[in-house]
Amino acid sequence: xxxxxxxxxxxxxxxxxxxxxxxxxxxxxxxxxxxxxxxxxxxxxxxxxxxxxxxxxxxxxxxxxxxxxxxxxxxxxxxxxxxxxxxxxxxxxxxxxxxxxxxxxxxxxxxxxxxxxxxxxxxxxxxxxxxxxxxxxxxxxxxxxxxxxxxxxxxxxxxxxxxxxxxxxxxxxxxxxxxxxxxxxxxxxxxxxxxxxxxxxxxxxxxxxxxxxxxxxxxxxxxxxxxxxxxxxxxxxxxxxxxxxxxxxxxxxxxxxxxxxxxxxxxxxxxxxxxxxxxxxxxxxxxxxxxxxxxxxxxxxxxxxxxxxxxxxxxxxxxxxxxxxxxxxxxxxxxxxxxxxxxxxxxxxxxxxxxxxxxxxxxxxxxxxxxxxxxxxxxxxxxxxxxxxxxxxxxxxxxxxxxxxxxxxxxxxxxxxxxxxxxxxxxxxxxxxxxxxxxxxxxxxxxxxxxxxxxxxxxxxxxxxxxxxxxxxxxxxxxxxxxxxxxxxxxxxxxxxxxxxxxxxxxxxxxxxxxxxxxxxxxxxxxxxxxxxxxxxxxxx
Amino acid sequence: xxxxxxxxxxxxxxxxxxxxxxxxxxxxxxxxxxxxxxxxxxxxxxxxxxxxxxxxxxxxxxxxxxxxxxxxxxxxxxxxxxxxxxxxxxxxxxxxxxxxxxxxxxxxxxxxxxxxxxxxxxxxxxxxxxxxxxxxxxxxxxxxxxxxxxxxxxxxxxxxxxxxxxxxxxxxxxxxxxxxxxxxxxxxxxxxxxxxxxxxxxxxxxxxxxxxxxxxxxxxxxxxxxxxxxxxxxxxxxxxxxxxxxxxxxxxxxxxxxxxxxxxxxxxxxxxxxxxxxxxxxxxxxxxxxxxxxxxxxxxxxxxxxxxxxxxxxxxxxxxx
Numbered sequence: 001x002x003x004x005x006x007x008x009x010x011x012x013x014x015x016x017x018x019x020x021x022x023x024x025x026x027x028x029x030x031x032x033x034x035x036x037x038x039x040x041x042x043x044x045x046x047x048x049x050x051x052x053x054x055x056x057x058x059x060x061x062x063x064x065x066x067x068x069x070x071x072x073x074x075x076x077x078x079x080x081x082x083x084x085x086x087x088x089x090x091x092x093x094x095x096x097x098x099x100x101x102x103x104x105x106x107x108x109x110x111x112x113x114x115x116x117x118x119x120x121x122x123x124x125x126x127x128x129x130x131x132x133x134x135x136x137x138x139x140x141x142x143x144x145x146x147x148x149x150x151x152x153x154x155x156x157x158x159x160x161x162x163x164x165x166x167x168x169x170x171x172x173x174x175x176x177x178x179x180x181x182x183x184x185x186x187x188x189x190x191x192x193x194x195x196x197x198x199x200x201x202x203x204x205x206x207x208x209x210x211x212x213x214x215x216x217x218x219x220x221x222x223x224x225x226x227x228x229x230x231x232x233x234x235x236x237x238x239x240x241x242x243x244x245x246x247x248x249x250x251x252x253x254x255x256x257x258x259x260x261x262x263x264x265x266x267x268x269x270x271x272x273x274x275x276x277x278x279x280x281x282x283x284x285x286x287x288x289x290x291x292x293x294x295x296x297x298x299x300x301x302x303x304x305x306x307x308x309x310x311x312x313x314x315x316x317x318x319x320x321x322x323x324x325x326x327x328x329x330x331x332x333x334x335x336x337x338x339x340x341x342x343x344x345x346x347x348x349x350x351x352x353x354x355x356x357x358x359x360x361x362x363x364x365x366x367x368x369x370x371x372x373x374x375x376x377x378x379x380x381x382x383x384x385x386x387x388x389x390x391x392x393x394x395x396x397x398x399x400x401x402x403x404x405x406x407x408x409x410x411x412x413x414x415x416x417x418x419x420x421x422x423x424x425x426x427x428x429x430x431x432x433x434x435x436x437x438x439x440x441x442x443x444x445x446x447x448x449x450x451x452x453x454x455x456x457x458x459x460x461x462x463x464x465x466x467x468x469x470x471x472x473x474x475x476x477x478x479x480x481x482x483x484x485x486x487x488x489x490x491x492x493x494x495x496x497x498x499x500x501x502x503x504x505x506x507x508x509x510x511x512x513x514x515x516x517x518x519x520x521x522x523x524x525x526x527x528x529x530x531x532x533x534x535x536x537x538x539x540x541x
Numbered sequence: 542x543x544x545x546x547x548x549x550x551x552x553x554x555x556x557x558x559x560x561x562x563x564x565x566x567x568x569x570x571x572x573x574x575x576x577x578x579x580x581x582x583x584x585x586x587x588x589x590x591x592x593x594x595x596x597x598x599x600x601x602x603x604x605x606x607x608x609x610x611x612x613x614x615x616x617x618x619x620x621x622x623x624x625x626x627x628x629x630x631x632x633x634x635x636x637x638x639x640x641x642x643x644x645x646x647x648x649x650x651x652x653x654x655x656x657x658x659x660x661x662x663x664x665x666x667x668x669x670x671x672x673x674x675x676x677x678x679x680x681x682x683x684x685x686x687x688x689x690x691x692x693x694x695x696x697x698x699x700x701x702x703x704x705x706x707x708x709x710x711x712x713x714x715x716x717x718x719x720x721x722x723x724x725x726x727x728x729x730x731x732x733x734x735x736x737x738x739x740x741x742x743x744x745x746x747x748x749x750x751x752x753x754x755x756x757x758x759x760x761x762x763x764x765x766x767x768x769x770x771x772x773x774x775x776x777x778x779x780x781x782x783x784x785x786x787x788x789x790x791x792x793x794x795x796x797x798x799x800x801x802x803x804x805x806x807x808x809x810x811x812x813x814x815x816x817x818x819x820x821x822x823x824x825x826x827x828x829x830x831x832x833x834x835x836x837x838x839x840x841x842x843x844x845x846x847x848x849x850x851x852x853x854x855x856x857x858x859x860x861x862x
Contacts, residue, residue, distance in 0.1 A: 029824065047801065471781060
C-alpha cells in the first residue's frame with residue numbers, strides 16, 4: 001500500500017464495504033426485524049400520540065424506568081430518532097438493492113433471448129424424431145412457444161430457438177418493493193404536512209377551520225407550516241338513532257360547507273363510516289352530545305348567553321347514555337366570582353324510570369329535559385371552559401331548571417316556567433317573590449345537540465392508496481410466477497429432423513416438469529408428429 | 542325458528558365440532574404412531590363431521606345475529622378453526638397427499654375453539670355502528686383467511702423442525718455406526734453451513750433407512766418445508782391485502798388510515814416478520830433452519846396479534862372484551 005493514495009483508497013474501500021453491506025439481503029432482513037422489534041416496544045409501552053394520559057400515569061408510577069423510557073424516546077417510538085434511523089437505513093438498503101435490480105430487468109427485457117448449444121446439459125431435456133424438416137420443425141416450435149406467450153428468438157440458421165418467460169415475476173417484485181418505498185415516503189409526507197383535530201359545533205352554529213377553533217387536541221405534522229384551510233362548517237342538524245336496546249345505530253350531521261371566502265359551497269351529510277371531503281379537509285363524524293342553551297342575567301345585564309357544551313365522565317362499566325351530562329359556566333366578572341355547575345338529564349321520563357326500577361335507562365332523546373345546578377362563590381382558579389377547581393370556592397345554592405324555566409340563582413328557587421312533565425319531586429320550590437333588582441337569574445330556553453367532528457388534512461392519501469394497491473398487485477406475480485427458459489434445436493435426420501428441447505425454471509420447479517412435458521408434446525405435434533422409422537424401431541428396444 | 546333457537550343450534554353445533562376435532566386429533570396421532578390405514582379413514586371422517594358442524598355453527602350464528610357472523614373474537618375463532626381444518630383437509634391431505642400431520646392441525650383447531658369458548662364467548666348481538674361497513678367484511682374475512690393460512694404454515698414449520706432434528710440425529714447415528722463412506726465422510730451434517738437440501742436429499746436415501754426417522758413416520762423434512770412455504774406464501778399476500786383493507790376501513794371510520802393502534806402495530810409486526818421469512822428463504826445461509834426460526838417468531842407475533850392485543854392491550858380493536 002503506497003502512502004499517497006492509501007487513505008483515499010481505504011476510504012473508498014470502506015465506503016464500498018458499507019454500500020455492499022447495505023445492499024445485502026441479510027442487512028435488509030435484519031433491518032426489517034429491527035423495525036418489528038421497535039414496533040413491539042411501541043405497542044407495549046403507552047404512546048404519547050395515542051394515550052398521553054396513560055404516559056403521564058406511567059411516569060408517576062414508575063419514576064426511574066419512566067424517565068429512562070422518556071429519554072430513550074420509548075413513549076413516542078414511531079416519532080423517535082432511532083425509529084427514523086431504522087426506517088432511513090431500510091430505505092437506503094431498499095434503494096441500493098432495487099436500483100441495480102431495476103437496471104438489470106430493464107436490460108434483460110430489451111435483450112433478445114440467447115441461444116444455447118448443449119441442450120442436454122439443462123435439467124429438463126428431451127429429444128424426439130419428427131416428420132418435419134429442421135427449419136420447419138424450428139418454425140413450428142416458435143409458433144408453439146409464442147402461443148404459450150414465451151419471448152422467442154430464432155437463430156440465423158433457422159434451426160435453433162431460444163425462449164423465455166416469466167419476467168413479470170421480477171417486474172412484480174420490483175413493483176412491490178418500489179411501491180413499498182413510495183408508500184413510506186407518502187405516509188411520512190402526508191402525516192408530516194397534515195393536521196388532525198376535533199371541532200365541536202352546536203346545532204345552528206358555525207365553525208371555521210383555524211388553529212384557535214379546535215378543541216385543544218389539535219395535532220399538526222412535523223413539517224406543517226400553519227396553513228389551515230379556512231373552510232366554514234355550519235351544523236344544521238344532528239340526528240342519532242338507536243335500537244330498542246339502547247345500542248347506537250346511526251349518527252349523522254347535516255352540514256353546510258362554506259368556502260374560505262365565506263361563500264356557500266354545498267350541503268353534506270356526514271355519518272359514521274361516511275366522511276366528507278371538501279377543500280382539502282376530510283370531515284368525519286366523531287362524537288356528539290348535548291348543549292344547553294343558557295342565559296344568565298343580573299337584573300337587566302346579560303352575563304352569559306349561549307350554548308354550554310356538556311360532556312360526560314362515565315365510570316367504567318356504566319352505559320354513558322344512562323348518565324347525566326355535565327358542564328360549567330364561569331362568571332369571572334362578578335365579585336366574588338361565581339360558577340354554575342350544570343348536570344343535564346335529557347330525558348326526564350327515562351330518568352324517573354331508572355329511579356323506579358333501579359336499572360339505569362339510556363336517555364337517548366330530549367324529552368322534558370331538566371338540569372340540576374349548583375352555584376359556587378369564591379375565587380376561580382382557572383377561567384377556561386372546562387372543569388372547576390373548588391378549592392377557593394364554597395357552594396351557595398342549588399336546584400333544578402327545566403326547559404323554558406327561569407330560576408333565581410341567589411336563592412335557588414324557580415321564578416317562572418311552563419307547567420311541564422318534570423315532577424314536583426325535583427322541580428324545587430317557586431320563589432316567594434321576584435327578588436331584588438340585582439338578582440342573578442338563569443334561563444334554559446332550549447336543549448340542542450352538538451356534533452363533534454374530526455377534521456383532518458392529509459395530502460398524500462391517494463398516493464398511499466395507489467402504492468398499497470401496487471403492493472398487492474406486485475406481490476402476486478412476485479410470489480407465484482416463475483422464470484422459465486426453453487431452447488429448441490432441430491437437426492436434420494433422414495427426411496425429418498431430430499428435435500432437442502431443453503430448459504429449466506428458476507422457481508416452482510415441480511410445476512415446470514409438467515409444463516415442459518406438454519410443451520414438448522405440442523412442439524412434436526406441430527412439427528408433423530413423431531416419425532416412426534425402421535431404424536428407430538431397431539434402436540428403441 | 543326463533544332467534545334463540547338459532548343461537549342454541551349454533552352453540553350445539555360448535556360443541557359437536559369441538560368434540561369432533563378432539564376425536565380427530567386423537568385418532569390422527571394414533572395413525573401417526575401405528576400407521577394403520579383404517580385409523581386415517583376414521584380421522585378424516587370425524588374431521589369432516591367436525592367441519593360440517595363448524596360450518597353449521599357459523600351459519601346459524603349469522604342467522605341468530607342477523608348479520609355476517611364475524612363480528613367478535615368468538616366468531617372470528619370459529620371461522621378461523623373452520624378455515625384451518627378446511628385448508629388442511631384440502632391442501633395438505635387431498636392435494637399434497639400428506640397424511641401424518643393431521644394430529645397437530647386438529648390440536649391447533651381444538652386450542653383455537655377452546656380459547657374462543659373460555660375467553661371470548663358473547664351472545665349473538667348487533668354491532669356498533671363503527672363496525673358496520675363492507676370494508677369490515679373484506680378486512681375481517683381476509684385477516685381470518687390469512688391467519689389460518691399463516692397459522693397452518695407455521696405449524697408445519699414446527700413439524701418440519703422436529704423432523705429435521707430427527708433426521709439429523711439419525712444421520713449422525715448412521716455415520717457413527719457405519720464406517721464413513723468415501724464420499725459422504727466429508728460432510729458434517731451438524732454444521733449449520735451445510736445447506737438443508739443436503740439433509741433433505743439424505744432423507745430419501747439415508748434418513749428413511751435409519752430407524753429413528755422411520756418410527757416418527759412424519760413426511761420428509763423437504764416435503765414439510767415445501768408445504769409450510771406454500772401456506773405462508775399464500776397467506777402473506779392475503780394478510781397484506783387484509784391490512785390494507787383495514788387501513789381503508791380505519792380511514793372511513795376513525796379518520797386516519799394508520800394510527801399505530803396496538804392491533805395495527807401488531808399486524809404490521811407480523812407482516813414485517815413474514816416478509817423477513819420470505820426474504821430469508823431466498824437468501825443463502827438463511828434457508829432451512831434460520832428461515833424456519835423467523836417463521837416461528839412470526840407465529841408468536843401472529844398469536845399476539847390475534848389474542849394478546851384483545852386480551853391485554855387497550856386499543857380501538859378491543860371491542861371483543
